[in-house]
Amino acid sequence: MALKQIEGSHGVAEAVALCRPEVICAYPISPQTHIVEGLGEMVKAGDLRAEFINVESEFAAMSVAIGASAAGARTYTATASQGLLFMVEAVYNASGLGLPIVMTVANRAIGAPINIWNDHSDTMSQRDCGWLQLFAETNQEALDLHIQAFKIAEELSLPVMVCMDGFILTHAYERLDVPDQERVDNFLPPFEPRQVLDPVAPLSIGAMVGPEAYTEVRYLAHLKQRRALDLIPRVAAEFKAMFGRDAGGLIRPYRLEGARTAVVALGSVLGTIKDTVDQLRDAGHAIGVLGITSFRPFPLEAVRYALRDVERVIVVEKCFAVGVGGILAINLRLALDGTGQPVRTLVAGLGGRAITMGSLARAFERAMADQLEAMTFLDLDEALVERVLERERLVRRSGPAAEAILREVGTVAAKIA
Amino acid sequence: MFQVRIHGRGGQGVVTGAEMLSIAAFLEGKHAQAFPSFGSERTGAPVVAFCRIDTKEIRLREPIMAPDAIIIQDPTLLHQVDVFQGLKADGYVLINSAKSFTDLGIDEVSVRLRPERQVCVPATEIALKHLGRPLPNAVLLGAFAGLAGEISLPSVVSAIRDKFTGKVAEGNIAAATAACEQVRAQLAACQPVKEPRADQHQEAR
Amino acid sequence: MSYQPVRFYQTGTFTVGNRLLDEHDRTVQAMPVRANSLTSGHRACQGCGEALGARYAIDAAVAATDRQVIAANATGCLEVFSTPYPETSWQIPWIHSLFGNTAAVATGIAAALRVKGREDIRVIAQGGDGGTTDIGFGCLSGMFERNDDVLYICYDNEAYMNTGVQRSSATPPAARTATTLPVGPAPGNVFGQGKYLPAIAMAHGIPYVATATVADLHDLEYKVKKAIGIRGAKYLHIFVPCPLGWGSASHETIKLARLVTQCGLFPVFEAEHGEVTGVAKIRKPIPVEDYLRPQRRYAHLFGKTPATETLARIQALADRNIRHYGLLDDAGARR
Numbered sequence: 001m002a003l004k005q006i007e008g009s010h011g012v013a014e015a016v017a018l019c020r021p022e023v024i025c026a027y028p029i030s031p032q033t034h035i036v037e038g039l040g041e042m043v044k045a046g047d048l049r050a051e052f053i054n055v056e057s058e059f060a061a062m063s064v065a066i067g068a069s070a071a072g073a074r075t076y077t078a079t080a081s082q083g084l085l086f087m088v089e090a091v092y093n094a095s096g097l098g099l100p101i102v103m104t105v106a107n108r109a110i111g112a113p114i115n116i117w118n119d120h121s122d123t124m125s126q127r128d129c130g131w132l133q134l135f136a137e138t139n140q141e142a143l144d145l146h147i148q149a150f151k152i153a154e155e156l157s158l159p160v161m162v163c164m165d166g167f168i169l170t171h172a173y174e175r176l177d178v179p180d181q182e183r184v185d186n187f188l189p190p191f192e193p194r195q196v197l198d199p200v201a202p203l204s205i206g207a208m209v210g211p212e213a214y215t216e217v218r219y220l221a222h223l224k225q226r227r228a229l230d231l232i233p234r235v236a237a238e239f240k241a242m243f244g245r246d247a248g249g250l251i252r253p254y255r256l257e258g259a260r261t262a263v264v265a266l267g268s269v270l271g272t273i274k275d276t277v278d279q280l281r282d283a284g285h286a287i288g289v290l291g292i293t294s295f296r297p298f299p300l301e302a303v304r305y306a307l308r309d310v311e312r313v314i315v316v317e318k319c320f321a322v323g324v325g326g327i328l329a330i331n332l333r334l335a336l337d338g339t340g341q342p343v344r345t346l347v348a349g350l351g352g353r354a355i356t357m358g359s360l361a362r363a364f365e366r367a368m369a370d371q372l373e374a375m376t377f378l379d380l381d382e383a384l385v386e387r388v389l390e391r392e393r394l395v396r397r398s399g400p401a402a403e404a405i406l407r408e409v410g411t412v413a414a415k416i417a
Numbered sequence: 418m419f420q421v422r423i424h425g426r427g428g429q430g431v432v433t434g435a436e437m438l439s440i441a442a443f444l445e446g447k448h449a450q451a452f453p454s455f456g457s458e459r460t461g462a463p464v465v466a467f468c469r470i471d472t473k474e475i476r477l478r479e480p481i482m483a484p485d486a487i488i489i490q491d492p493t494l495l496h497q498v499d500v501f502q503g504l505k506a507d508g509y510v511l512i513n514s515a516k517s518f519t520d521l522g523i524d525e526v527s528v529r530l531r532p533e534r535q536v537c538v539p540a541t542e543i544a545l546k547h548l549g550r551p552l553p554n555a556v557l558l559g560a561f562a563g564l565a566g567e568i569s570l571p572s573v574v575s576a577i578r579d580k581f582t583g584k585v586a587e588g589n590i591a592a593a594t595a596a597c598e599q600v601r602a603q604l605a606a607c608q609p610v611k612e613p614r615a616d617q618h619q620e621a622r
Numbered sequence: 623m624s625y626q627p628v629r630f631y632q633t634g635t636f637t638v639g640n641r642l643l644d645e646h647d648r649t650v651q652a653m654p655v656r657a658n659s660l661t662s663g664h665r666a667c668q669g670c671g672e673a674l675g676a677r678y679a680i681d682a683a684v685a686a687t688d689r690q691v692i693a694a695n696a697t698g699c700l701e702v703f704s705t706p707y708p709e710t711s712w713q714i715p716w717i718h719s720l721f722g723n724t725a726a727v728a729t730g731i732a733a734a735l736r737v738k739g740r741e742d743i744r745v746i747a748q749g750g751d752g753g754t755t756d757i758g759f760g761c762l763s764g765m766f767e768r769n770d771d772v773l774y775i776c777y778d779n780e781a782y783m784n785t786g787v788q789r790s791s792a793t794p795p796a797a798r799t800a801t802t803l804p805v806g807p808a809p810g811n812v813f814g815q816g817k818y819l820p821a822i823a824m825a826h827g828i829p830y831v832a833t834a835t836v837a838d839l840h841d842l843e844y845k846v847k848k849a850i851g852i853r854g855a856k857y858l859h860i861f862v863p864c865p866l867g868w869g870s871a872s873h874e875t876i877k878l879a880r881l882v883t884q885c886g887l888f889p890v891f892e893a894e895h896g897e898v899t900g901v902a903k904i905r906k907p908i909p910v911e912d913y914l915r916p917q918r919r920y921a922h923l924f925g926k927t928p929a930t931e932t933l934a935r936i937q938a939l940a941d942r943n944i945r946h947y948g949l950l951d952d953a954g955a956r957r
Contacts, residue, residue: 005443007436022737023730051733055726056764063723063761067694067730070717073737075730093719138476168478172452173439197692197715197731199743204710206695206718208702271476356479 002178008139008169011176012104012162013038015143017048018184019102019150021076022191023068025053027061029083030116031166032106036078058083062090062101069099070205072196074150077101080166081108081122088126095130095221097206098194100153102146103131106166107267107318109351113402117352118166119318120266123295124327130221132160132228133296134248135266139164139174141293144247147179148235150188155231157194158224163295165268165318167352179243187242225297232294250299252291253306255281259288261368262310264303264332266292269316269348269355276360285368292328303335312342314367316360316378318349325375348378384408418471419567420481424500425490425554428460433580434490434554435466440579441558441572442470450475463498470567486565488557489513490540492521501526508534509565511600513553515539532607536564536600543596548588555581559593563600570597649839650678650685657684657713659691664711665703669872671862671879672700672777674836676748679775679860682846684714687744691850692735694728696749696758697721699784699864700777722757724749725765728772741771744850748775751792752782755817766826766855773849773856776819779864787867791817794887795939796932798919799867809922813935823857824896830854831893835861837879838890841902845892861888869918881913886940889947904949910937 004011012035016024024043026036042048051068055061061077069075079087084105094101105123109115123133134149136142142164149160164170195205209217229250236249246252254274256262263273270291280287290306292299307313313336317328324330326345333343344367349355359379366372388405392398421438425431432453439451447470454465467481486509487500494500495512504510510530512518514537518527527535538560540553548556555577562570570593577589643652650656659680666673683691692715695701701718704711719727728747735743747765749758754776765772781799782788789799789811796810803809823831829852834842842860849856861879865872882888883902887910890902911933914920923929944950 003443005440005449023733025730025733049737051737053729053733054768055729056767057760059723060726060729060761060764063719063726064730064733066719066723067717067727067732068734069730070727071692071731071734073730073734075734089720090723097719168452172450173436174450174475175443175448197717199690199692199715202713202715204705204712204716204718206701207705207707207710209707213707268478272478275477354480356482357477358482 001180004176004178005173006176007034008142008164008172008174009034009106010038011139011143011174011178012146012164012170013042014178015146016076016102016104017042018179018181019076019147019188020048020074020185020190021050022073023051023053023065023075024077025055025061025064025068025075026077026079027055027058027083029058029080031108031118031170032078032080032083032104034170035104035106039076058087059090062087062094062103065101065103066090066094066097066099069094069101069193070097070195070197072191072193072198074154074191075099075101076103078104078106080106081110081116084122084126085110088129091126091131092129094159098157099159100150100157100191100193101159102149102153103159103161104146105161105163106170107163108166115351116166118168119350119352120163121319121350123161123163124319126161127296127327130158130225131296132156132158132225132294134160134162134232135293135295136162136164136169137252137268137270137291137293139169139172140176140245141247142169143176143178144239144243144245147184147188148239148248152228152231152235154191155235156224156228158228163267168268177245183242187238228294228297229299229302232297248293250292250294250302251306252293254289254291256288256290256306256310258286259309260286260311261314261364262288262290262307262312263314263316263364264290264292264307264328265316266295266328267318269318272355272357273316273360276357276364279357280361280364285365287364287368295328295331298331298335300335303332304339307336307341308339310341312344312367312370314344314346314364314372316346316348316355318347320345320347320375329375344372345375346372346378347375350377353379418469418475419486420484421468421470421486421488421561421567422481422484423466423468423488423490424494424498425464426460426494427462427464429464429490430552430554431464431466431490434488434558435468437555437558437573437576437580438468438561438568439470440576441568442468444572444575445568447472448475454480463494484508486511486561486567488561490553490557492516495521495523507531509561510535511557511561511564512537513540513557515542533604534564536560536603538596538600540592540596543592543599547592547595548585555589556592556596560596560600562593563597564604570594573597649843650681651839651843653685657681657689659684659712659714660704661711661713663709665706666699667864667866667872669865669875670699670703671836671864671875672750672779673703674875675777675842675860675862676700676704678836678839678842679748679846679858680714680746682843683744683746683773683850686847686850689714690743691715691746692731692743693717693746693748694719694724694731696724696753697784698750698753699779700748700750702784721753723761724753724758725772725774726761728774729765729768729770732771736771745772746775746850747772748777750783751776751778751780752790754778755791755819759817763826766823766828766857769828769854771853771855773846773858775858775860777860777862779862779867781864781867783864783867791815792819796920796923796929796936798922808929808932810920810932820857820859820893823859824893826855827896828855828857829894830856831859832857833859833861833888833890835879835883835888835890836863837876837883838902841890867919869921870916874916878913878916881908884908885910885913886944886949887913887936889943889949891947898947901947901949903951904944907944907950910940
């Protein structure tokens with residue numbers, strides 16, 4: 001065990017290296033690049049014996065990973081945002097074929113408009129592709145989740161996405177506890193594939209499946225994800241026994257005892273939410289937090305049970321279903337089906353907009369007074385939006401919408417947040 | 418919690434400065450979180466980096482809105498960006514400049530602060546002298562050690578060694594040490610200096 | 623008495639599996655113990671050139687490597703007809719991932735084998751012209767550029783056949799397909815478009831590039847064996863007639879493959895690191911019409927008012943190939 005003050009990406013690189021990946025492939029995209037660069041340095045230094053492949057696109061990255069994993073190698077890659085979208089065909093292929101690839105997604109917004117900063121729209125776009133999706137709250141958890149991810153993936157024969165907030169986590173320097181190799185080796189044995197391309201026992205992988213059998217194949221994939229609901233907590237418990245700390249699992253409640261209001265969220269914003277909730281608790285409010293670590297599979301029963309005593313739920317999410325509502329909120333509503341507990345959606349942090357304790361506190365207070373609408377965009381500049389809409393009403397050739405808004409916002413560099 | 422905000426321009430090592438500050442705090446057994454601002458990044462564009470230091474785990478992830486200390490690596494930002502936004506009344510200000518607060522035209526800021534908590538240091542010139550390059554980030558950390566005492570000079574030296582090697586490291590260490598001594602001398606000359614540590618960490622968590 | 627030189631033409635090259643030859647001169651297909659890597663029971667059309675080409679190529683690879691072969695296959699005719707659920711015709715380890723990523727999947731397999739110290743197992747990537755020259759182009763170029771240890775085999779039937787004969791960038795000028803109608807004045811593909819992948823492969827400077835057809839089995843097997851023994855990126859482009867897509871008689875597949883080489887439209891050659899190292903000379907040059915006429919996809923060029931100008935342009939393409947690759951020698955003899 002070693003305590004280090006290092007960048008989140010580098011902590012992830014060290015964690016992945018400890019898992020002894022055999023094939024690493026990636027294509028550069030902000031903000032994940034430091035992870036694969038870190039791994040590359042380790043391979044070069046001889047600290048990690050792996051094939052490191054510089055691929056020509058993210059689609060190639062996932063495809064190379066598919067080939068390597070099918071040939072029996074423990075395989076890793078990383079991407080974000082546009083890169084994830086570019087590889088989507090292969091992403092579905094990997095889960096459909098049951099290949100235990102582990103991929104870091106450094107959560108980043110999706111264009112257009114192009115935006116390199118953090119939100120959850122990228123992995124949310126792939127929530128139903130069949131991959132497991134685990135969200136890290138801190139850089140320590142990001143590090144720990146990768147070690148757990150390989151174990152979970154290989155036991156299930158399903159690929160796993162470890163989601164960590166781009167820039168906010170990837171580029172933050174924090175104190176990290178990096179486990180030692182021996183303990184990781186004890187926790188994570190060598191990869192034993194369920195299927196492998198080998199001339200000793202030839203088989204065909206990836207055949208066409210027609211209407212007579214497709215449903216059954218897909219149902220088995222559904223069952224596998226449900227099985228993960230048992231496996232994930234078990235692996236988290238084994239991790240705690242081996243490494244001495246809590247990481248992973250399905251959900252993480254905070255001060256929910258006696259809470260009448262619960263705030264639910266994914267990822268690093270939970271830190272800011274907990275500080276806000278502490279303040280509100282000090283002021284006498286009965287409010288608590290439920291962090292969700294496993295977004296896929298979504299822990300419906302665990303969430304329902306954890307929130308059973310609260311009167312209302314506020315979901316803070318860095319994504320939304322365009323024209324419909326929240327995405328995490330929809331999953332929450334499914335979990336709370338029939339209970340009558342109202343769920344309010346706070347869409348915050350889109351495209352990297354800072355989520356401040358002040359804004360959250362004000363929104364939570366409104367929620368606790370039952371004054372929050374069903375869906376709110378936190379810190380939305382409504383006047384700005386109205387000005388742009390007015391211009392569009394007056395002029396047909398109103399130009400690109402994003403550029404119009406940027407013009408209204410003015411020089412960004414002069415602002416702190 | 419002690420919160421530091423560093424302002425500069427792209428290419429001046431602002432982000433590395435915040436990282437080194439966090440390493441210095443780490444070496445003293447504290448928790449520290451350093452992260453860059455998320456604006457357009459290119460050489461010459463205004464850049465902000467943040468560093469939080471605490472004795473316990475830091476959960477907060479928002480940009481630093483109410484800093485305890487502000488370090489300004491590039492004084493040309495003074496009238497372009499609201500660099501002092503949110504600064505606490507008993508906060509520290511460290512500016513990379515050979516001029517005084519008055520000459521920089523920011524007297525209205527200076528009068529709000531404690532006299533022993535504000536200082537200008539010609540970090541770029543010191544860097545040129547010891548390092549041969551106009552990179553003031555490590556130098557300013559040495560100055561900061563002298564100004565605020567939140568982190569010690571030896572920790573700054575170790576942090577520099579963590580980031581740099583060989584001549585570059587030695588040059589930065591020499592420059593940082595010189596800047597620290599200069600700040601201490603300046604503060605001693607202006608007013609009896611209260612022991613900084615006694616006044617800090619006032620707000621309850 | 624004067625002696626006239628007599629030319630003996632070896633009928634073994636026209637007849638698959640000539641068992642009259644000595645064993646060591648026979649093709650792999652002529653061996654009673656051939657691997658049959660693509661075994662019977664697949665669902666290919668009658669006369670399918672690709673089924674033939676794939677069996678020839680993979681059997682040769684298996685023979686050359688003592689069965690140490692893994693293949694990645696693109697989506698397409700070969701993949702579809704060889705693996706109708708729940709059966710497979712493949713007797714080698716085989717994976718089908720997607721349409722456009724076959725070269726990358728093969729790269730991944732090769733990397734896994736390398737890290738496990740099993741570089742004795744050779745990796746083949748295979749696909750049709752659509753999966754190779756169009757949608758698979760990016761991954762193919764990446765594999766070439768990195769010089770990954772993969773033999774890529776393209777079975778070129780000059781269109782997207784499995785989806786109903788749509789034009790690909792390998793579709794030759796004037797050939798009729800389902801999607802060339804709205805582009806250009808004639809029903810066939812326009813002149814001036816298209817990619818010639820063998821030259822593009824050569825431009826990457828990879829260790830070995832070769833073209834071949836199903837008409838010359840010895841040549842094809844020789845090239846596969848040679849390629850699979852080379853470390854690094856290799857590309858083999860095999861001309862495979864498609865009776866259904868071309869509107870040709872199913873028993874004329876091999877004949878058409880021979881005709882295309884003899885008229886010069888499909889040069890048969892080898893290249894190493896971007897330089898041509900050998901060509902198969904045309905034995906007896908024929909006009910392009912002899913090759914085009916038996917195919918209904920070119921029927922609009924013939925009939926009561928033949929498209930003489932188009933035919934001349936096609937002939938010019940053939941003539942250019944003959945010149946460029948040196949496909950004829952003075953004596954008209956084979957290399």
